[in-house]
Amino acid sequence: MINEVKVIYHNGKQYIPDLRNVKLRAPFRGRPEISTAKVDEQSLVDICPLGAISRNPVSIDLGKCAFCGECAFAFPQKIKFTQDYKLSSNIRENLIVREGENHPILFDKSKIRKEIKNTFSRSLKLREVSAGGDGSCENELGACGNANFDMGRFGIEFVASPRHADGIIITGPLTENMAEPLQICYDAIPFPKIIVLVGVDAISGGIFDGSPALNRIFLDKYSIDLYIPGNPSHPLTVINGLLDLTR
Amino acid sequence: MIELQNISTIKNNQSIDLNEITSLSYNDFFDLTIQLFQQQDNHCLTYFAYKKDSGLQFIMAVGDDKNHNIILLSHFLKSSDKQELRSLSEKIFALHIFESEIYENFGVDFLNHPWLKPVRYAHNRFNKESQISNYPFYSIRSEELHQVGVGPVHAGIIEPGHFRFICNGENVLHIEIQLGWQHRGIEKLFLDKNNNLQRNLLAENIAGDMVIGHTTTFAQTMESLAGKYVTEQTQIERALAMELERIAVHTGDIGGLCTDAAYHLGANVFTILRTLIINFTQLWCGNRFGKGLVRLGGTHFPFTPELKEELLEMLLKFEKHFNEMAHVTYRLPSIQNRFDFVGTVTQKQARLIGTVGIPARMSDIKRDIRVSHPTFAWQKFPYQTITAEKGDVYARFLLKKKEIAKSIAWIRNLMKNYQFEASKTEKPNYNLSLQPEKLAISINEGWRGEICHCAITDEKGELKHYKIKDPSLHNWKALELSLRNNEISDFPINNKSYNLSYCGHDL
Numbered sequence: 002m003i004n005e006v007k008v009i010y011h012n013g014k015q016y017i018p019d020l021r022n023v024k025l026r027a028p029f030r031g032r033p034e035i036s037t038a039k040v041d042e043q044s045l046v047d048i049c050p051l052g053a054i055s056r057n058p059v060s061i062d063l064g065k066c067a068f069c070g071e072c073a074f075a076f077p078q079k080i081k082f083t084q085d086y087k088l089s090s091n092i093r094e095n096l097i098v099r100e101g102e103n104h105p106i107l108f109d110k111s112k113i114r115k116e117i118k119n120t121f122s123r124s125l126k127l128r129e130v131s132a133g134g135d136g137s138c139e140n141e142l143g144a145c146g147n148a149n150f151d152m153g154r155f156g157i158e159f160v161a162s163p164r165h166a167d168g169i170i171i172t173g174p175l176t177e178n179m180a181e182p183l184q185i186c187y188d189a190i191p192f193p194k195i196i197v198l199v200g201v202d203a204i205s206g207g208i209f210d211g212s213p214a215l216n217r218i219f220l221d222k223y224s225i226d227l228y229i230p231g232n233p234s235h236p237l238t239v240i241n242g243l244l245d246l247t248r
Numbered sequence: 249m250i251e252l253q254n255i256s257t258i259k260n261n262q263s264i265d266l267n268e269i270t271s272l273s274y275n276d277f278f279d280l281t282i283q284l285f286q287q288q289d290n291h292c293l294t295y296f297a298y299k300k301d302s303g304l305q306f307i308m309a310v311g312d313d314k315n316h317n318i319i320l321l322s323h324f325l326k327s328s329d330k331q332e333l334r335s336l337s338e339k340i341f342a343l344h345i346f347e348s349e350i351y352e353n354f355g356v357d358f359l360n361h362p363w364l365k366p367v368r369y370a371h372n373r374f375n376k377e378s379q380i381s382n383y384p385f386y387s388i389r390s391e392e393l394h395q396v397g398v399g400p401v402h403a404g405i406i407e408p409g410h411f412r413f414i415c416n417g418e419n420v421l422h423i424e425i426q427l428g429w430q431h432r433g434i435e436k437l438f439l440d441k442n443n444n445l446q447r448n449l450l451a452e453n454i455a456g457d458m459v460i461g462h463t464t465t466f467a468q469t470m471e472s473l474a475g476k477y478v479t480e481q482t483q484i485e486r487a488l489a490m491e492l493e494r495i496a497v498h499t500g501d502i503g504g505l506c507t508d509a510a511y512h513l514g515a516n517v518f519t520i521l522r523t524l525i526i527n528f529t530q531l532w533c534g535n536r537f538g539k540g541l542v543r544l545g546g547t548h549f550p551f552t553p554e555l556k557e558e559l560l561e562m563l564l565k566f567e568k569h570f571n572e573m574a575h576v577t578y579r580l581p582s583i584q585n586r587f588d589f590v591g592t593v594t595q596k597q598a599r600l601i602g603t604v605g606i607p608a609r610m611s612d613i614k615r616d617i618r619v620s621h622p623t624f625a626w627q628k629f630p631y632q633t634i635t636a637e638k639g640d641v642y643a644r645f646l647l648k649k650k651e652i653a654k655s656i657a658w659i660r661n662l663m664k665n666y667q668f669e670a671s672k673t674e675k676p677n678y679n680l681s682l683q684p685e686k687l688a689i690s691i692n693e694g695w696r697g698e699i700c701h702c703a704i705t706d707e708k709g710e711l712k713h714y715k716i717k718d719p720s721l722h723n724w725k726a727l728e729l730s731l732r733n734n735e736i737s738d739f740p741i742n743n744k745s746y747n748l749s750y751c752g753h754d755l
Contacts, residue, residue, distance in 0.1 A: 068535070176429065
């Protein structure tokens with residue numbers, strides 16, 4: 002017993018008190034900023050392995066970005082990854098970062114369904130479904146609840162059954178083989194319910210986009226309430242996104 | 249019959265001309281394989297087939313652990329011939345999964361195969377009628393037995409897989425694990441994408457909890473196909489990252505086992521200790537899982553003397569807290585009682601099914617690529633394998649702790665004896681020109697066990713086939729065997745003690 006008390010004492014307080022304002026250190030790659038410097042735009046577009054960069058104006062779609070940083074290594078004067086980890090939005094278009102517009106990723110509060118705030122602002126239970134996820138996003142979602150990030154303090158938790166859940170949180174590029182189980186799981190959740198996509202694979206298919214082994218029809222059927230970019234999404238990104246959605 | 253010394257062999261991370269690979273008739277191949285596997289030091293790294301000209305080319309790579317060689321054998325099945333072969337699995341059960349995979353992908357029937365079942369319902373499988381929703385489960389007809397189906401969606405935040413138990417009361421007689429839900433068509437994508445950076449990213453996504461292991465193996469395979477090797481420091485950095493990955497995941501697993509044994513102090517403390525390691529990886533390369541660190545031809549993130557200082561400081565802190573917590577946890581009667589003699593796999597069984605990684609070493613099988621087929625880093629800084637004996641959950645639990653200590657010692661030795669300088673590394677190079685008509689093979693001991701990548705080029709130097717083997721491919725069978733004659737409530741601790749990959753299996 003005394004040894005266990007010692008362990009608790011020696012480990013001290015582990016939780017991050019303010020999850021909204023953590024200073025992450027470089028080279029962590031969060032929200033990119035694109036300067037107005039003139040570069041060979043076509044080769045910038047071509048360098049992105051996921052086709053996340055477009056021209057006129059130069060922009061990066063964080064829903065397609067794996068945060069590999071190759072563009073910033075090749076064009077450091079044009080693209081810089083900041084350590085801003087608040088990357089989520091309820092609007093798909095808001096994930097697009099354009100040149101010269103250096104502002105945080107915006108949430109459109111007016112587009113959030115009323116029942117979400119009314120019902121889930123103090124307690125949100127989510128059912129996670131991995132549909133081809135590689136395990137990293139799943140690990141980070143698990144880490145959200147650990148003693149460091151302690152998402153439970155906000156009343157947000159992952160639950161074991163869709164019957165106990167207020168929404169579904171999807172990771173992975175949505176494989177054909179998981180299409181039916183995903184649908185069954187979603188159907189089992191009572192109304193009102195939300196859908197959250199975590200990670201580049203879920204939002205756009207990521208590097209798997211176009212693979213014949215995927216079936217992303219599910220996403221066409223329902224409106225998505227929250228997009229959380231990342232590869233995988235950092236726990237801070239996930240928690241801040243969920244907080245912005247529900248309160 | 250061909251003499252053993254005349255068979256084509258290569259070393260780890262080498263490539264060979266396709267026409268130099270020993271080509272045999274199936275009968276000779278069959279006899280020779282049986283002869284090879286009579287030696288305990290030989291085990292199958294991979295066995296696969298691919299379409300070539302007017303038939304199927306089969307390649308088998310056998311790891312000769314004693315002589316540090318990789319033996320390569322091949323045979324050819326013409327499409328005009330009857331698509332059936334005598335099964336080797338009947339004699340060497342460890343090959344069952346490879347034959348099943350070939351059967352599923354190409355429709356080759358393996359006669360007398362003891363367990364010829366679909367492996368992953370790949371999108372390009374031979375028989376499209378075979379659907380994941382009607383998998384042929386093993387069943388026993390009896391009024392006293394019942395079946396329990398779990399998954400594919402599980403209670404925790406984990407990947408999908410379906411487990412079907414046949415129970416007599418609480419007692420599990422048989423469990424069958426049905427996978428394939430995670431299939432993303434990744435091997436085919438390696439061929440479809442002709443940009444090497446895209447392939448590099450694909451390799452990072454094979455299994456997101458073993459990023460360094462798979463990406464390093466990928467990079468080594470491609471680099472040896474191109475005949476261009478990275479600098480010594482980059483090779484050492486990759487090995488260092490792989491050991492950090494091992495420490496992080498093992499620590500997380502120990503925490504997970506504490507959770508499943510309802511020991512919350514251990515669960516919490518080990519989880520936050522894992523955070524220390526993966527946060528260091530983030531400091532190194534910007535990503536907690538090491539995505540972005542391993543790149544073809546070089547690296548964007550050379551290991552610097554500043555990082556070395558931070559690493560040593562972090563390891564000191566980690567070790568202090570880890571040892572204090574482990575000292576309490578590993579002596580707790582409630583933990584010992586929960587894990588001891590549960591989920592035992594004997595050495596005989598482990599050899600039979602061809603386990604790799606911890607599931608081999610838990611039963612005193614000294615199978616470790618770092619020792620048997622070491623890459624440069626482990627040649628320069630050798631590692632000694634450690635094993636346990638009992639093959640139960642406690643053995644796996646204990647081995648994870650011991651391997652963490654070993655890895656830390658290995659890293660400290662490396663830090664003491666190697667001068668890291670950014671000038672000793674090069675930037676990534678994605679413009680590799682691959683040599684035509686070659687086969688390259690690379691193996692590594694990731695934290696989960698032996699990873700094997702094999703790539704083949706055509707006459708123009710384009711990738712013709714890319715084959716990935718995650719250690720889970722062998723080890724899922726060990727989990728099935730572990731559960732026999734155990735209580736069904738022992739499933740979670742067994743599952744956690746293996747921590748196998750779903751997506752690595754389904755690809």
